[in-house]
Amino acid sequence: MVTSCTTERHDHHDVYAAQCPCREVLDLLANKWSALAIGALEEGPQRFGALLRRLEGVSPKVLTSTLRRLEEKGFVDRTIYPAVPLHVEYELTPLGRSVAQPLAQLRGWVEDHLDEIPVG
Template structure:
């Protein structure tokens, strides 16, 4: 096995992602996909392409600024595609890319888990907050 320089070893190590390290790009991605609006947007797009207004109606209480920011981040990360159809008015649709679809089962599982276990979490919160 040939000897490698320290620079070569560092370059090889940088290819391996370790989300426990603060500088790791995987940690940045975890930050992105753990956002509640990202999770809800990905789940909302599961049934196919949707227009901005449809997403905004589906994601109750999301502000226009937050939805726009979320969709831009998802597009930048390759999870969502944005298609503009020239018409009057212009039609813009958002859809999951194949990469975004690969994330969908995880996001759906987290959403389903939260809905299924909310009563237990509420009970735990009540017990924790009870004077002791």
């Protein structure tokens, strides 16, 4: 019998199953701001303002929400350094680093093939 989230082999989850939590993670990682934030953090720890400048077009509210979701799921660590004003840095966790390469390949593919795709 197949459960709502595992295949008949029971050794991995099935992202195609309607109730599989995989979909929530896929939704997060497939989001353009998540993919771009993870890419920017591949360069090393970043402060919020640096990420805001790097991710041109993102609003502070959306970036905050994106970073919180990535932190909640374990892709990003947020470190607060006691200073005046507070110094906060974001960096990829080992889990975040493990997904950075596939996302980099996707971003690269988009850049390489953009001229073949109708946009706008």
